[in-house]
Amino acid sequence: MLWIGLIVVVAAGAWLLRRRGVPRLVWPGDDSQPIVERSSVPPLPMASEEQRKSRTLLTAFRSDEFPAPVDAEQEDRRVIERALQLLAEHTGAAQSVLWRPDDEHDGVLTAVAWSPGAEPPVLHEQHALLVRLSAQEQRSTYNPGGPHLEVVSVGAMLGVERGAVSVHFRELPVDDRTTITEWVTRHGRGIADLYDAVRARSVLATRTNKLRAMVRTATTLQGSRDPMALERGLVRDACTVTGAEWATIVRWNNEERRGELSHSGESAPDFGPRVVAGPSSLVGEVCSSGQLRAFPDARPLHDPDEQVFDHVSLPHMVRSLCIAPLRRGGNEAAIGAILLGHSGRGRLAHNDAHAAADLGVIAAGALETAWAVREATERARTDQLTGLPNRRAFDESFGRIVAETDRYGGAMALVLADIDHFKRVNDTYGHEAGDQVLKAVGAVLTGARRGTDVVVRLGGEELALLLPQTEAQGAAEVAERLREAIEALRVRTSAGEIRVTSSFGVALYEARSGSATTLFERADKALYAAKHGGRNRVELDAS
Numbered sequence: 001m002l003w004i005g006l007i008v009v010v011a012a013g014a015w016l017l018r019r020r021g022v023p024r025l026v027w028p029g030d031d032s033q034p035i036v037e038r039s040s041v042p043p044l045p046m047a048s049e050e051q052r053k054s055r056t057l058l059t060a061f062r063s064d065e066f067p068a069p070v071d072a073e074q075e076d077r078r079v080i081e082r083a084l085q086l087l088a089e090h091t092g093a094a095q096s097v098l099w100r101p102d103d104e105h106d107g108v109l110t111a112v113a114w115s116p117g118a119e120p121p122v123l124h125e126q127h128a129l130l131v132r133l134s135a136q137e138q139r140s141t142y143n144p145g146g147p148h149l150e151v152v153s154v155g156a157m158l159g160v161e162r163g164a165v166s167v168h169f170r171e172l173p174v175d176d177r178t179t180i181t182e183w184v185t186r187h188g189r190g191i192a193d194l195y196d197a198v199r200a201r202s203v204l205a206t207r208t209n210k211l212r213a214m215v216r217t218a219t220t221l222q223g224s225r226d227p228m229a230l231e232r233g234l235v236r237d238a239c240t241v242t243g244a245e246w247a248t249i250v251r252w253n254n255e256e257r258r259g260e261l262s263h264s265g266e267s268a269p270d271f272g273p274r275v276v277a278g279p280s281s282l283v284g285e286v287c288s289s290g291q292l293r294a295f296p297d298a299r300p301l302h303d304p305d306e307q308v309f310d311h312v313s314l315p316h317m318v319r320s321l322c323i324a325p326l327r328r329g330g331n332e333a334a335i336g337a338i339l340l341g342h343s344g345r346g347r348l349a350h351n352d353a354h355a356a357a358d359l360g361v362i363a364a365g366a367l368e369t370a371w372a373v374r375e376a377t378e379r380a381r382t383d384q385l386t387g388l389p390n391r392r393a394f395d396e397s398f399g400r401i402v403a404e405t406d407r408y409g410g411a412m413a414l415v416l417a418d419i420d421h422f423k424r425v426n427d428t429y430g431h432e433a434g435d436q437v438l439k440a441v442g443a444v445l446t447g448a449r450r451g452t453d454v455v456v457r458l459g460g461e462e463l464a465l466l467l468p469q470t471e472a473q474g475a476a477e478v479a480e481r482l483r484e485a486i487e488a489l490r491v492r493t494s495a496g497e498i499r500v501t502s503s504f505g506v507a508l509y510e511a512r513s514g515s516a517t518t519l520f521e522r523a524d525k526a527l528y529a530a531k532h533g534g535r536n537r538v539e540l541d542a543s
Contacts, residue, residue, distance in 0.1 A: 076198060077113055083191045084165075085115035090187070091152075091180050093167035095121055098156075098191060099131060100163040109135060109164070112195065121168045127151045135164035140181050148172035154185045156192035159199070165191055227370040231263035234338065234363045239265065241359060242322065242352035244340035249326070250277055251371060252287040252336045259287055259336065262371075269315040269341070271308075277337075281307045283323060287334045292324045294353040296346045308339075319345040322353035326360040326367065335368050383457040385435055386442040394456040394464060401454070401468050402509065402516045411510045413475030414523045415465040417445065417482065420501045420535040422461035433493040437500055440491045448482055464523075472508050472540060479504040479538040487536060501536035503527060508541065 088096040097120045102108035114120040130141040131153045138155030153166035165188030235247040246267040252259040259277035277283035298321040301314035308314050318341045325334035342348050381393035405412045426434040445455045454466040491498045505527025509519045522541040530539040
């Protein structure tokens, strides 16, 4: 019994037991050959500078109470492996193995640890069935035939899970089977207790880390008014608190009863462009009711009829899912929701959804304020009629693109567009019809732009395009395509169908030429030349 005491002493100083890539013993069927698979877990990323700084705020918890050195995982495994090695040496076995049920697959045992040797034994069908039987029925088993004793396995409860400890022989052991079985039974269960103790310490440390994440959220998110920083922080801490692999934030509009994706973490699945959550979608139901939902087994949500967002089902790589509302308190309406996902079945449950909801309460007030500020800023930079950026946004984009051109070289182009005879449209068809024409022309310009181009309404019937990294010929070609598209446009209004044309003036700014201050004036002169040259044409600044 002395060696058991030594093991318990070692366990008191063990770090957290985290499973690396370990073999899995899979039984496809009672008559099938067991398969030993290997899986791996990527190493934990090193803390960023931002994360290291944020830890100084965690005065409620001492950072050295639960240290996590780089080699903690290997040290934890050595504790269990040493105990298994002692068992193998005492029984004269070549190897001993600790098995536990796989979290995701029924009929699968995972080798938690083994010793000695780099790999656990590859079990043939009969031995695999013996190990499985000992785990399921929590009793001892051994090979019934053969020239000598080859395997002895005993059931061992790992918490509430039915695991097993097995010893494997290459040669005839000195002791008889009964003696060996007694040793494996007694000390195998001691190894299981040791594993439980190390795992309990791991759970305690994990909960401490979750509490730290809660404190970090409270101390860092409340002090920020930057929506992007708030969303990134909430996604990061929600994953830490729940163990989720990814998180996504949805902003909910209670008046329109619809939600839109506001931020997705790096590992989040792509739900599609401009995905929307209506009240009949799963996300919409959570936002409307304020009731969290958890799906430890999310496979039913892969069905196309199950809509996580409108007309969007859950991607197949997501096996567990939680959706928690974002709101200030229990009686408040939700301002959004946070989705948490994991590729493993059973990895997320109701407790994780509650933890995410608690984080949401902490962050909701700051998020709501930041979103309101961002919305007000966007309104101030947006033309209310066409939805295009306005003159203020044009000035901001102009300065940015000029600076980028000077930095990276090349040229940028400014294209001014003016709807021909627009006053006649208003006088003939009315201002409401004129507004519809403006919207339609703005939509043509927006639909034809590249991702980096900027389309704005300067005022009245005048619009502009900023084309980064564009030479004169390319800018002229863009303007000509837009002219043709507007000429072919037929705007249906309450006053009838309206057709219009537009004139375009194009000017170029070359990097570090110092002519940025005259770019607008030169483009305007080119537009004036197009107007007086017969309209419905493109003129390029010649200076």
